[in-house]
Amino acid sequence: MAAPGGPSAEEFDADRDCHFIKEVLEGIERKGSFNEVQDAAKVDRTLSLVRVFSKRSADQRAVIVRRYNSLHDKYLAVEIKEKVEPGPLQNCLLTLLRPSAINDAVWLHAAIAGLGTDEGVLIEILCMRTPQELVDIQAEYKSMFKRELMNDVMGEFNALSQLRELLIGLLGMPRKTTPADPEAAHQLAEKLHKAGKGLFANTKKFVTVFTHESHDMLKAAFQKFKELYGLSMESFLDRELKLHSRLAQGLKFIASCAESRYGMYADLIHDALNSSPPNIAGVERSMLCRLDTDMAHIKEQYLKKYDVSILDAIKIRISDPTLRKVLVHAIHESEDSNPYH
Template sequence: MQPSIREHPFDHKNDAEKLRKAMKGFGTDEDTLIDIITKRTNIQRQQIAQIYKGLYNKDLYQEIKSEVSGKLEKVLLALLTPPDVYDAQCLNDAIKGLGTNESILIEILCSRTPQQIIRIKEAYKRIYGRDLERDVAGDTSGDLEKILLALCRSQRDYSNRVDGNKAQQDAQRLFKAGINKWGTDEGLFVDIFTSQNPSQLNATMQEYQRLTHQDIETSINSEMGGKFKKAFLTLIECLRYPASYFAKRLHESIQGFGTKDEDLIRIIVSRSEVDLAQIRQDFRRIYNKCLETFIKDDTSGDYEKILLALVVGN
């Protein structure tokens, strides 16, 4: 079994020197870039970049940007970017320009913790001089806007406290607001699912199933629609089985006509130090085929090398 990136020996000065040697002169040693950067944590990469600046008075990010191109460049630069900054950049890319990529907004905001979202908002403000909440509000509408803004406000209780009586009461409220009501009170669903901690919500969902004899996902599928339904189901799956959610997102990015490289890169990079090993296991369980095989079938060259190094090394 290959060691995780945290188990590789680390000498940031030696790494900086190797990276410099790989890029100076005629031609670039992409294998060295891939080998070093994929075997370090994001914090270690920041340390390498800092000492690189001190040794050579050059910005490592800009040096790599000038040496490689295409999809390999995208992955390497993403790996050199702090996670909160990278998420902020991905959200900005989803919002700017003609049309909004709601799928990326849903993926990031529904899967990050309140603490992570606070840091993302700070990075977004620092980089773009704008408020993330205001930009999300300006590019979404209706119930989708409500749930995304509620998540942006990061007011979820993130303790592990479970109140059984409250779980029963909330299950009853959700029942009355959904399948036991003409029309659905989406606001109540949003309030409960964006304010309470995951353990409490799992208890509420268990009580809901006991009360209604169907899981909450079945109710949402029958009562809600469009992007709001997609966001709600994403939020619930990320509360229950985040690795399975991202395994499915990876499959979506690879299957069909053409690979959705932006999605593939974003998911693998952003989960590489979180749960990529579990995502890999869930991918095999769900699709009866290993993630590495899918990547080999749909990518090539140095781009394939770096994605496989991240997937297999976790």
């Protein structure tokens, strides 16, 4: 069954999909760069792989992956890497093939591995995923890399880092599931205001509250905070945690998700598209990984917040014609409803 909000195929036939995918892959000629392929028909034919994958649910794509290996004695991901040039099309296809938890594990490992740490990616993924998604990510990370994600994250930061404490808290501290309570929300709002005032903010209090309280309680507390102090939680964090900018960024991600997870993803897509040049990796993380869950809601929020559709934003901001087509097909905005065309 397709995931809620995800694409479905009324007459799903894994064998038919696998044979079509094999036919397309065998017809691709690698010529240094995908954009150097001059045959427009071949370009569109290759893009049909994106249409096939994006119009199948995550469960159906998993069936395709297993069936392809059975029919052709070759892993589909390996064949895509061999036949499709590295770049936006290959990245899109591989992202669509993998479950979201595996994608997140891969992106987190890339953010940690090698010299330096991409703190922005760690914050984006760990602060925006649900408790169950974080459990799944940690399991996939351990399965793929034979390491504990929490230990790897701990090793990337100074022991006194408050951002470290926030990320570890998200990975290890069980979040409450209690519903919103007006009186408790009022008390929590007052505690957060007190924690931020004074010469030195009580960052530990922020970390504990933001990693432990339920999202419903946080949302109610942030609403009460604005009623009491005339300031959004995001603005308060910016003002009071100037000396802890990365921690403030993570806390703001959590606050925004508690208030509107769909709106936060819309913001990430908007920021990625409107950076100079567009942050394609950010678009992939924020857009492709949500196709099977809440992309329809994210599209609605994007239009509401920015008065332009995601489709039009892609057309305006993405100059590369192939990448533009990849993203348009991936979010199901192609005028052609037949994935085999």
